[in-house]
Amino acid sequence: MSTYLDISQISIDFPTKTGPFRALEKVDLKIARGEFISLIGHSGCGKSTVLNIVAGLYQATEGAVVLESKEVNQPGPDRAVVFQNHSLFPWLTVYQNVELAVKQVFKGRKSKAEIRHWVEYNLGLVQMSHASHKLPGEISGGMKQRVGIARALAMEPKVLLMDEPFGALDALTRAHLQDALMEIQAELNNTVILITHDVDEAVLLSDRIVMMTNGPAATVGEILSIDLPRPRERLTLADNVDYNHYRAAVLTFLHQKQAKSDHKASTKKPHELRLADTNKPAEVALKKATGA
Amino acid sequence: MLKQNTLHYLSVAGFRWMVPVIKLAFWENPREQGQEIVRLIALPLFAILVFLAIWSTAASKIDTSLGSFPGPGVVASAASGLYQEHLAEREKAEAFYQRQEDRNKVKLAKNPDAEVKIRDYTGKPTYFDQIFTSLITVFTGFLVASIIAIPIGIACGLSPLLNTAIAPIIQILKPVSPLAWLPLVTMVVSAVYVSDDPAFSKSFINSAITVTLYCMWPTLINTAVGVANIDKDLINVGRVIQLGWFTQVTKIAIPAALPMIFTGLRISLGIGWMVLIAAEMLAQNPGLGKFVWDEFQNGSSESLARIMVAVVTIGFIGFILDSFMHTLHKMIAHDDAGA
Numbered sequence: 043m044s045t046y047l048d049i050s051q052i053s054i055d056f057p058t059k060t061g062p063f064r065a066l067e068k069v070d071l072k073i074a075r076g077e078f079i080s081l082i083g084h085s086g087c088g089k090s091t092v093l094n095i096v097a098g099l100y101q102a103t104e105g106a107v108v109l110e111s112k113e114v115n116q117p118g119p120d121r122a123v124v125f126q127n128h129s130l131f132p133w134l135t136v137y138q139n140v141e142l143a144v145k146q147v148f149k150g151r152k153s154k155a156e157i158r159h160w161v162e163y164n165l166g167l168v169q170m171s172h173a174s175h176k177l178p179g180e181i182s183g184g185m186k187q188r189v190g191i192a193r194a195l196a197m198e199p200k201v202l203l204m205d206e207p208f209g210a211l212d213a214l215t216r217a218h219l220q221d222a223l224m225e226i227q228a229e230l231n232n233t234v235i236l237i238t239h240d241v242d243e244a245v246l247l248s249d250r251i252v253m254m255t256n257g258p259a260a261t262v263g264e265i266l267s268i269d270l271p272r273p274r275e276r277l278t279l280a281d282n283v284d285y286n287h288y289r290a291a292v293l294t295f296l297h298q299k300q301a302k303s304d305h306k307a308s309t310k311k312p313h314e315l316r317l318a319d320t321n322k323p324a325e326v327a328l329k330k331a332t333g334a
Numbered sequence: 335m336l337k338q339n340t341l342h343y344l345s346v347a348g349f350r351w352m353v354p355v356i357k358l359a360f361w362e363n364p365r366e367q368g369q370e371i372v373r374l375i376a377l378p379l380f381a382i383l384v385f386l387a388i389w390s391t392a393a394s395k396i397d398t399s400l401g402s403f404p405g406p407g408v409v410a411s412a413a414s415g416l417y418q419e420h421l422a423e424r425e426k427a428e429a430f431y432q433r434q435e436d437r438n439k440v441k442l443a444k445n446p447d448a449e450v451k452i453r454d455y456t457g458k459p460t461y462f463d464q465i466f467t468s469l470i471t472v473f474t475g476f477l478v479a480s481i482i483a484i485p486i487g488i489a490c491g492l493s494p495l496l497n498t499a500i501a502p503i504i505q506i507l508k509p510v511s512p513l514a515w516l517p518l519v520t521m522v523v524s525a526v527y528v529s530d531d532p533a534f535s536k537s538f539i540n541s542a543i544t545v546t547l548y549c550m551w552p553t554l555i556n557t558a559v560g561v562a563n564i565d566k567d568l569i570n571v572g573r574v575i576q577l578g579w580f581t582q583v584t585k586i587a588i589p590a591a592l593p594m595i596f597t598g599l600r601i602s603l604g605i606g607w608m609v610l611i612a613a614e615m616l617a618q619n620p621g622l623g624k625f626v627w628d629e630f631q632n633g634s635s636e637s638l639a640r641i642m643v644a645v646v647t648i649g650f651i652g653f654i655l656d657s658f659m660h661t662l663h664k665m666i667a668h669d670d671a672g673a
C-alpha cells in the first residue's frame with residue numbers, strides 16, 4: 043500500500059485557562075489513494091480535531107500531515123470539508139452555493155460555460171438538480187447535506203473530509219445519503235475520511251475503520267480493515283456473517299472504552315471494575331480480528 | 335400566483351392585517367378569515383376605541399392654565415385647523431410668485447432686455463413643512479451614522495483586538511445623552527462651518543449631527559456582534575476555498591451579519607427620531623420639536639390641542655419609520671428574525 047495521505051505522529055495542545063490541554067497524542071495514520079476511512083470514537087475524543095488538522099484549519103503542535111509527499115498546513119480546496127451542519131450560505135441559492143466554490147477554486151481555469159456545466163454536473167451527482175434555484179432555508183436537512191457534499195466534490199479534492207455529515211439526519215434520510223455516497227464513491231473513487239458515531243455506517247462505507255481512544259491525549263486505538271466486497275447492499279449485508287462480526291468488533295471496542303473511561307472517572311465503584319475486566323477476552327478477540 | 339405574491343408582499347410590508355381581507359374577498363376559508371379579521375383588525379380597533387374613551391374622560395377632568403386638557407375631538411379639529419393653515423399658506427406663496435411673474439412679464443413686454451428675478455417666499459413654515467424638515471434631518475443624521483457605524487462595526491467584528499481596544503470608548507460614549515452633546519455641536523459647527531452661501535443651514539447640521547452622535551451606537555454594536563458571531567463553519571468554508579480577505583468580508587461576513595446590522599439600523603432610526611424631536615426643542619432648530627416648543631411658548635387656548643396633534647404625529651411617523659426598516663430587513667436579509 044503506497045501512502046497518499048500521511049498523518050504523521052500529530053499531537054495538539056489547546057491553550058486553556060489551566061494550561062495547555064493535550065487533545066491528541068501522536069495520532070498516526072497512513073491512507074492510500076482512493077481509500078475510504080472512517081474515524082469512530084466517543085464524543086469529545088478528538089475526531090473533529092484530527093479532521094481539522096488534516097483540513098489545515100487547526101495547526102498540529104507536533105507532527106505533520108503530508109499529502110502526496112507535500113506537507114500541508116493551510117486550508118485548501120484539495121482537502122474539501124463537509125461539515126455536520128451543512129454550512130451552506132443561507133443567502134445564496136443551492137446553485138450559487140456550489141458556484142461560489144467552483145468559481146473560486148477554478149478561477150482562470152474554467153470558462154463561464156464550463157463553470158455552469160461543472161456546477162450542474164455536481165448537483166446532478168447528489169440528485170439535487172431540481173432544487174438548484176432554492177434557498178437552503180427552503181429545502182430539507184438531507185437535501186442541504188447533499189448540496190454540501192456536491193460543493194465539496196465540485197472542488198475536485200484530493201481528500202474529502204466529512205465530519206459526521208449525516209449525524210443530524212433521521213435514519214431513513216441517512217440511509218439514502220449513505221447509498222448515494224457509495225454510488226458516487228464507486229464512480230469517482232475519492233480518498234475519504236469520514237467521522238461518524240454510527241457503527242453500521244462505518245462498516246457499510248469504509249475500507250478501514252479507525253477507532254480512537256478516549257481523550258485527553260487521544261490516539262488511534264485500533265484499526266479494523268473491512269474486507270467486504272463492493273458494491274455493498276445494506277439489506278443483504280444484514281445477514282452477512284463477516285459484516286456482523288465487524289459490527290461486533292467495533293461495538294466491543296467502543297463499549298470497552300466507555301467502561302474504561304467510567305472506571306477512570308469514578309474509581310470508587312467496584313462493579314465497573316468487574317465490567318471492564320469481563321471485557322478482556324473481547325479485546326483479545328478484537329485484536330485477532332484486526333490482525334493488530 | 336398573482337394573489338399569492340400580493341399576499342406575501344403585504345405580509346412583508348407589515349400589512350398582515352390586510353391578508354385575511356383579501357383572502358375573504360376570494361372566499362377562501364371564510365370562517366378562518368373571519369377569525370383572523372377579528373384578531374388582526376377588530377381587536378386592535380376595539381383597543382383604540384377604549385383608549386380614546388379613557389383619554390376623553392380623563393381629559394375633561396384635567397384643568398390647566400390654558401383651559402381643559404384637549405380630548406380626541408378637540409385634537410382632531412386642531413389637526414384639521416393645521417391643515418387649513420397649511421393650505422392657506424401655500425395659496426399665499428403661490429399668489430406671491432404669481433404676482434412676481436406678472437410683474438416680470440409686464441417688465442419684459444416693455445423692455446425685452448430687462449433683468450428679472452424671482453425672490454423666494456419667506457413665509458412662516460407650516461406644520462407640514464416642519465414635519466418635512468424633521469424627516470429630512472433624521473434621515474440625514476441616520477445616514478451619516480450608518481456610513482460611520484457599519485464599517486467600524488465590521489472592523490470590530492473582524493478583529494477582536496480592535497474590538498477590545500475601542501470597546502471602552504464605545505461603552506462610555508454610548509450612554510451620553512445627545513442633549514449633552516448639543517451645546518458642543520452647536521459651538522463647533524458655528525466655528526467650523528463657515529461659508530458665504532451655505533448649502534445647509536447651521537441648525538439643520540446641528541440637529542443632524544446630534545442625531546448621528548446618538549444613533550450610531552446601536553448599529554455599530556449590532557454590526558460588530560453580528561460579524562463576530564458568524565457561524566464558524568461558514569468562515570471555514572471560505573478558508574477551504576481560499577477566498578481572499580476582501581472577498582471573505584464582502585461575500586461572507588457582511589451577508590451573514592446583515593440580519594444583525596438591520597436590527598441595529600432599526601433601533602438607530604427609532605432612537606434617532608426620538609432624539610431629534612428633543613434636540614429641535616432644545617436648540618430651537620426647525621422641525622416638529624420647534625413646533626411643539628413654539629406652541630408651548632405661545633400659550634394660546636389652542637396650544638395644547640396643537641401639541642397633542644404633534645405628539646400623535648411624532649408617534650405615527652416613528653411607527654412608520656420602524657415598519658419601513660422592518661420591511662427593508664425582511665426584504666434584504668435572509669433570516670427568520672423578521673418573520
Ligand SMILES: Nc1ncnc2c1ncn2[C@@H]1O[C@H](COP(=O)(O)OP(=O)(O)O)[C@@H](O)[C@H]1O
Pocket residue numbers: 056057063065083084085086087088089090091092257
Ligand atoms: N478550539 C478548541 N479549543 C480548546 N479545546 C478544544 C478545541 N477544539 C476541541 N477542543 C477539545 O478537544 C477535545 C476533542 O474535541 P473534538 O475533536 O471536537 O471531539 P469529537 O469530534 O471527537 O467529538 C475536546 O475535549 C474539546 O473540548
Ligand SMILES: [Mg+2]
Pocket residue numbers: 089090091205
Ligand atoms: Mg466532532
